[in-house]
Amino acid sequence: MASRSCALLLVLAMATTWLAADAGAGAGPVFNVTDFGAVADGKTDSSRAFLRAWMRACATPGRPAVVVPRGGSYLLHPLVLRGPCRGYMEVRVAGVLRAPPGLGAFRGCREWVHFSGVDGLLVTGGGTFDGRGATAWPLNECPKKRDCKLLPTSIKLGRVTNATITGVTSLDSKFFHVTVAGSHGVRIHGVTIRAPRDSPNTDGVHIQGSSDVRVTDCAVATGDDCVSVGPGASDVVVSGVTCGPGHGISVGSLGRYPGEEDVRRLRVVNCTIAGTSNGVRIKTWRGGSRPTSVSGLVFEDIVMRKVRNPIIIDQEYCPYASCRESEQRPSAVRISDVKFRNIRGVSATQVAVKLSCSEASPCRGLELRDIDLRYFKRGVSTQSQCAHVAGGVVGGTLVPPSCI
Template structure:
């Protein structure tokens, strides 16, 4: 691969070498080009350190990972890692192809806690003032992208491409970060389109099309005692197409964490043949591998669910299954118009437990039929 680096005019045959040279130049802006074509990349780590000058990575071609991650220099690491970088921009219309098809066949993490660790396509950690735009991330062996401990990061015109059967391939996983935007993007994957972890504040998700996938999820939360609050999550003007869920909040029962989840806004959402269009699940317990004897200790408050339209293939359109010990507070449900498209006739409804929502406008299906406070 021959790469061209602007600013200090260096031709490189190694992607890793070019990035290292870019971070070494502390007082100049840098631009690294990957030209059109297909290029094999074994693994790369960019660490910005004290370098505060802007770095641009322009990917016009397709970078391809090894199908067998054991061929990477560090098999336990991620494929492309960007750490401690300020003012970073990744763009160019190119593709990051993780070649994950063989890895999905071997993935048994849904039932094996000691499963093999697989690499993430693009791992972003401790980055600030960053834009990722006009890039496709494809067929990762694990999460497509993670964004951890970062601030002021925007994903725009960002495309995730993976089939629905790809296992554990969350489109974008974000946690311990502030001021994150995902806008004008398409996410097609086999797990959560966007998953949000703890210590998250001020995330704005707008005009995102999700599907296939498991929807947009906050959580799961509460399993770890040291987890911190989540606040200010807005999902607006998004479309969900044949996803396992629409928007979801999930917290563990009988778990130690006592964090707060507040200021959640799910508005102007279109559902197309979606299971569970809107769900708060405070008894999240996949594969029944946990103890439900004690309710979740997480307090959810100030939630708005407004202008939800389209079709559901499950009979419960809005599910608010809140904690018995910490009932949800200040929940508004407004203008719901979702029809049932299941193959078997059913009484479509909204379900509420341990919550007293405020209902505004049209409610199709009807208002919650379960008691506002369960015994």
């Protein structure tokens, strides 16, 4: 079948619930997708087989596993893999899952593989989710067009709890690689994420509306943010991430839409950022009516390797050539209690620290401590720039000198 809507797949999910009737009661059974009709030729649509395996496993108590065996590639159209399930679900991807080319199969779908409403999930196996993004990137109008149609994310965790993704590769997503939304207790560990430097909007991991999320020991090389933290995220830890190329590790963008929730308690620690356009960044849109806040952020023990903007707060964000009248007003997002500690390395630009805060709501409670960022050209000093910063704390080594 050349294309399929998300709605049809959901109907299929309901139609196959009868398969649950003869599910075994034993713990730890394996449901190999090839036993349900999946074909490892990279051309035959194996979506129905994968969904049938999921339904059988989901109806099984204990720790069932849906297995995608090594040694082949499986074409997978958009799927919504729903819970709740009777046991702790494992999806063991040892082979290669391939997304359909282009966007024809994604009518009505904003995700490729969507785990929804699952409590207890492990995605592992050493295999690859190949989003085949190169077939869709030319269709992405978002970098230039304000009201654009978003391309599909490769993997979404939506309203999941107690979930782990580890030991897999996400390759060439059409849009974001992994999105965590409305979820709690998520661990993303030892994941490799790759897309070309010029691939648009291919964020590695995007977190929003979620709490207790940890992204650890991952290698991310994309055309956009390695990790992005959006509205409503709280208690997030990013640790041991190698980032580059891409746009760095970002909070935001924030303040574009009404009703956005606050961002609270983020810790980015022990990361290496290389060859990116930004290092650690907070970005908020100009304008906005309902004030939201960003607070309790710590960026610590981070190495920069030829990064263009190693430390940056940008509250004048508007990437379009012409900004709306509402976007001419200062940002309504309040930034406070943000600590930059032990950040060192090489800046690709002279302005290594840029804190451009909102005139309407100046940044408060910033801390710069033990910052050592040298310009890549010998004999030229780095600089810092501040705007609308209402005081703060500085200490230790400060290269460039603080502007707070």
